[in-house]
Amino acid sequence: MFGHLFEMSGGDEAQLLNETSRIKGKEALYKNIEAADALAGAVKTTLGPKGLDKMLVTENGAVKITNDGASILENAIIEHPIAKMLIQVAITQDNTVYDGTTSTVLISSELLQNAWELYQKGIHPSIISNGYSLAYETSNEFIHSNAIKIKHGDKLENVVKTSLSVKFGSTLRDHLVSLICKTAREIEAKNNLKIIQNKGGSVEDSYLLKGLVLAKQACSPDMKRNFSKGNILILDGGIENKKPTMTTKINITEPTMIAAFREKELALISEQIDDIIKISPDILVCRDGIDDYAIRLLQKNGITAYRRVEKEDLELLARTCSASVIASPRMAKRDDLGKFESSEELNWSGITHWVVRGTNSKGMTLVIRGSNQALLDDIEKSFSDTLGVACEANEKGLFLPGGGATQMALSRHLKKWAEEFKGRESLAILAYADALEVIPRTLAINSGLDPIDKILKLNAAQASSKTKMSNYWGFDVETGEICNMIDKGIIENIRQHEQALASSTAAAISILRIDDVLWAKNDPTIPEGIEDEINEN
Ligand code: ADP
Ligand code: MG
Numbered sequence: 120m121f122g123h124l125f126e127m128s129g130g131d132e133a134q135l136l137n138e139t140s141r142i143k144g145k146e147a148l149y150k151n152i153e154a155a156d157a158l159a160g161a162v163k164t165t166l167g168p169k170g171l172d173k174m175l176v177t178e179n180g181a182v183k184i185t186n187d188g189a190s191i192l193e194n195a196i197i198e199h200p201i202a203k204m205l206i207q208v209a210i211t212q213d214n215t216v217y218d219g220t221t222s223t224v225l226i227s228s229e230l231l232q233n234a235w236e237l238y239q240k241g242i243h244p245s246i247i248s249n250g251y252s253l254a255y256e257t258s259n260e261f262i263h264s265n266a267i268k269i270k271h272g273d274k275l276e277n278v279v280k281t282s283l284s285v286k287f288g289s290t291l292r293d294h295l296v297s298l299i300c301k302t303a304r305e306i307e308a309k310n311n312l313k314i315i316q317n318k319g320g321s322v323e324d325s326y327l328l329k330g331l332v333l334a335k336q337a338c339s340p341d342m343k344r345n346f347s348k349g350n351i352l353i354l355d356g357g358i359e360n361k362k363p364t365m366t367t368k369i370n371i372t373e374p375t376m377i378a379a380f381r382e383k384e385l386a387l388i389s390e391q392i393d394d395i396i397k398i399s400p401d402i403l404v405c406r407d408g409i410d411d412y413a414i415r416l417l418q419k420n421g422i423t424a425y426r427r428v429e430k431e432d433l434e435l436l437a438r439t440c441s442a443s444v445i446a447s448p449r450m451a452k453r454d455d456l457g458k459f460e461s462s463e464e465l466n467w468s469g470i471t472h473w474v475v476r477g478t479n480s481k482g483m484t485l486v487i488r489g490s491n492q493a494l495l496d497d498i499e500k501s502f503s504d505t506l507g508v509a510c511e512a513n514e515k516g517l518f519l520p521g522g523g524a525t526q527m528a529l530s531r532h533l534k535k536w537a538e539e540f541k542g543r544e545s546l547a548i549l550a551y552a553d554a555l556e557v558i559p560r561t562l563a564i565n566s567g568l569d570p571i572d573k574i575l576k577l578n579a580a581q582a583s584s585k586t587k588m589s590n591y592w593g594f595d596v597e598t599g600e601i602c603n604m605i606d607k608g609i610i611e612n613i614r615q616h617e618q619a620l621a622s623s624t625a626a627a628i629s630i631l632r633i634d635d636v637l638w639a640k641n642d643p644t645i646p647e648g649i650e651d652e653i654n655e656n
Pocket of ligand 1: 165166167168170188189218219220221222223280281282520521522523558562594595596597609611
């Protein structure tokens with residue numbers, strides 16, 4: 120709606136503005152920063168391994184206990200547009216680098232608080248934005264020069280542990296860490312894995328299977344269910360009558376014509392089945408449907424069929440059985456067949472599951488066990504995120520120290536640079552440097568330690584040596600000591616830091632540029648309280 124608003128001219132615009140609620144200038148900036156602060160306040164206490172959990176209660180009363188920043192933000196019902204915008208930033212962080220959501224929200228909010236202080240001192244938002252952009256560019260260079268390269272696969276356990284440490288008790292965590300590392304080493308890419316839940320047992324019973332598990336059963340109860348070794352044909356389509364794409368009208372003048380139509384259809388289906396029988400697969404899997412007549416023919420010929428398998432599963436199945444996915448039975452050749460080690464149907468909590476073990480680990484399924492739905496969901500989310508982190512680590516091999524070390528080193532570097540910087544942006548660069556300290560500070564607070572004392576000590580520890588190693592000094596929240604994070608194995612992917620800095624800077628800058636907020640009147644998304652204030656003015 121506002122898109123139109125700005126395109127209009129003169130009288131039209133004035134008329135439309137009357138129909139909207141509006142807060143402007145300083146007031147708008149203040150309100151927006153307040154919203155960001157409130158959002159950061161909601162997730163602050165979850166940061167780090169000593170962070171606390173949040174209990175989320177959905178509208179229908181379901182309860183979920185989690186420590187995952189992204190889950191909390193995704194589930195919160197939030198009205199303020201700026202808070203919504205920051206939630207989007209956090210979700211992007213989660214979707215692209217799988218970790219660092221809480222940190223991103225905290226840094227964004229801190230950048231805005233510090234900008235507000237400068238603004239009150241009379242510094243224009245555009246100078247602050249420029250300063251922030253400059254600070255960001257320098258930060259990005261700095262983290263690259265500070266990153267350590269670890270060769271393929273080494274230290275994978277450490278990266279996974281740092282990313283996962285927040286969520287679970289130590290026995291469960293160790294089990295998950297080894298399962299995640301094993302998976303990451305085998306599958307190569309995250310989308311080679313399917314995760315499926317099997318309620319019951321304990322999380323430690325979760326296992327990895329080379330192959331695919333689907334909540335499906337064969338098309339007919341008379342088809343063979345259990346195989347050891349065999350061939351599989353994978354069809355990206357179906358064996359049924361094609362629905363016409365255009366509306367056609369056929370005048371039927373004689374009853375025999377209907378029978379003739381059906382006969383023709385059956386003949387076409389038989390032809391397709393003949394093409395399949397020629398290459399004699401044990402199992403046929405289709406993306407679309409299979410006609411009942413075709414099912415009967417397949418069953419008669421001893422071929423077990425599964426239909427309506429989603430494209431992603433079909434591709435995973437093709438990888439794990441080293442099969443080619445064919446477009447139609449007419450094109451099927453023996454070479455297209457894949458091989459499986461076994462195929463069976465199992466009953467899990469009353470639902471039939473088709474379990475097919477493949478021959479290639481480029482397609483795997485993780486079966487998560489656990490006693491209740493909330494636990495299964497939490498494990499699935501953590502596993503999926505941390506697996507993303509692990510695959511990334513395997514691929515790139517560039518890491519940074521965690522435990523607040525990187526943010527502290529960055530902050531110190533920017534402060535030194537700001538001293539030499541000629542121009543009013545230097546104050547904004549200092550503000551940016553200060554904002555980054557929110558991470559070590561919050562880690563200290565969440566561990567029940569004095570944040571000022573810890574920040575001073577961390578700063579002094581990093582300042583005490585001139586080598587690059589000093590940048591690795593961070594804060595181990597398990598022991599409370601300040602030590603070398605790389606030695607301790609508290610390490611993170613560089614991409615997580617890159618993305619967190621990039622998106623929190625971009626969010627802060629775009630919020631600083633807003634000096635006019637317009638809400639359509641009577642729009643239910645106007646945050647409570649704001650409307651009253653507007654009316655008072
Ligand atoms: P985010 O959503 O930002 O990933 P987390 O709650 O996962 O938030 O906390 C991540 C922070 O905790 C990172 O700064 C990471 O370096 C830090 N961290 C993880 N393990 C440790 C540890 N053992 N000691 C100190 N800090 C740690
Ligand atoms: Mg994390």
